[in-house]
Amino acid sequence: MKQFVVLFFLFCCYFSYAQVDTLTVIKRDTIVNTKDTLIIKNYYFISKVDSLIKKIAPPIVKVDSAAIKKDSALAAKDTVPKSNWTKENKLGLSLTEVAFVNWNAGGNNSFSAISRANFVRKYKTPMVSWNNELRLSFGLNAQEGRELRKTDDRIEFNSTAGFKRKEKSSWYHSAKFNFRTQFSNGYKYPDTDNPISRLMAPGYLFIGIGAEYIEDKPDFNLYISPLTQKSTFVLDQGLADKGAFGVQKAKYDMDGNLIQHGKNIYTEVGILITNSFKKEISKNMNFNNRLNLYTDYLNSFGNVDIDWEMLLDLTVNEYVKANIGTHIIYDNDVKFKESETPEGEVDKYGARIQLKQLLGVGISYSF
Numbered sequence: 001m002k003q004f005v006v007l008f009f010l011f012c013c014y015f016s017y018a019q020v021d022t023l024t025v026i027k028r029d030t031i032v033n034t035k036d037t038l039i040i041k042n043y044y045f046i047s048k049v050d051s052l053i054k055k056i057a058p059p060i061v062k063v064d065s066a067a068i069k070k071d072s073a074l075a076a077k078d079t080v081p082k083s084n085w086t087k088e089n090k091l092g093l094s095l096t097e098v099a100f101v102n103w104n105a106g107g108n109n110s111f112s113a114i115s116r117a118n119f120v121r122k123y124k125t126p127m128v129s130w131n132n133e134l135r136l137s138f139g140l141n142a143q144e145g146r147e148l149r150k151t152d153d154r155i156e157f158n159s160t161a162g163f164k165r166k167e168k169s170s171w172y173h174s175a176k177f178n179f180r181t182q183f184s185n186g187y188k189y190p191d192t193d194n195p196i197s198r199l200m201a202p203g204y205l206f207i208g209i210g211a212e213y214i215e216d217k218p219d220f221n222l223y224i225s226p227l228t229q230k231s232t233f234v235l236d237q238g239l240a241d242k243g244a245f246g247v248q249k250a251k252y253d254m255d256g257n258l259i260q261h262g263k264n265i266y267t268e269v270g271i272l273i274t275n276s277f278k279k280e281i282s283k284n285m286n287f288n289n290r291l292n293l294y295t296d297y298l299n300s301f302g303n304v305d306i307d308w309e310m311l312l313d314l315t316v317n318e319y320v321k322a323n324i325g326t327h328i329i330y331d332n333d334v335k336f337k338e339s340e341t342p343e344g345e346v347d348k349y350g351a352r353i354q355l356k357q358l359l360g361v362g363i364s365y366s367f
Contacts, residue, residue: 089118095111097112117136185197210224270295274292289309308327
């Protein structure tokens with residue numbers, strides 16, 4: 001009877017002093033927490049009483065080691081630093097087909113396909129921003145009774161790096177690199193014997209320094225460079241001799257004999273302003289806007305080259321999307337025939353607005 005009374009007294013002391021149940025003490029002692037310092041001390045203080053109880057009765061609590069390992073793994077995962085790099089990859093294919101069989105109204109069978117790829121890599125810290133983008137596109141149209149024709153052709157790479165002095169500021173001191181050209185020959189259809197453009201004819205290179213304003217929400221970017229070099233490459237000598245895309249054309253004597261080939265590079269220094277803007281109009285509708293403005297200081301100051309793209313993406317589901325867009329270009333160095341003499345010779349060349357419209361439905365994959 002005395003042993004029972006002593007045992008009961010020890011139990012009362014044990015639970016009244018600890019003020020927590022055995023399960024809570026053991027779990028909190030196993031997983032270290034600075035907030036539980038008092039409980040841990042209590043646990044060590046009554047350790048002798050606890051050991052005595054374990055000798056008399058079997059343990060009533062078992063530590064869940066699997067749960068402890070899981071909690072430790074989650075805690076370790078949260079402590080791993082996040083990468084400053086983000087990426088975005090998009091692949092798309094738009095298809096259009098028109099087929100006729102005994103169609104009374106008439107028409108030609110046709111098939112069009114445009115493939116696109118967009119790769120983005122961004123590095124961002126509180127004080128540094130570095131954005132890289134590669135844009136590729138190529139399209140063809142096949143129509144019954146005529147040759148295969150190109151509908152889209154682009155290779156473009158952009159890279160802008162900048163830093164800011166104040167963390168809360170949205171303005172960066174930036175340097176910009178932009179390169180553009182095309183994959184294959186371009187023609188003024190139906191003449192497919194004389195290309196009017198080729199790979200690196202033209203090729204455009206912009207390098208400059210300036211200021212950049214960046215906002216993540218909304219996705220807005222404005223770049224202003226008072227000092228930008230624009231280089232136009234025409235590496236096809238036949239086009240260079242004609243003075244295509246603003247390069248100095250070849251020189252001939254009075255008899256038409258070639259004296260000097262045309263230049264392959266034409267360099268300008270001027271002002272560049274670029275802007276990009278993305279806006280989610282609704283849940284399945286996104287608007288993208290890109291605008292580039294450039295004017296040269298020395299040769300044609302005031303004549304502004306314009307490259308303006310607007311695209312509306314309509315999402316059907318994860319893989320099916322529709323696109324509606326326009327692309328407007330005005331380049332003072334790209335001349336078109338404006339008038340001819342009575343003998344059929346070209347009398348005057350001039351720059352014109354170039355316009356491309358896009359409407360397509362296709363598949364898209366992001367990874």
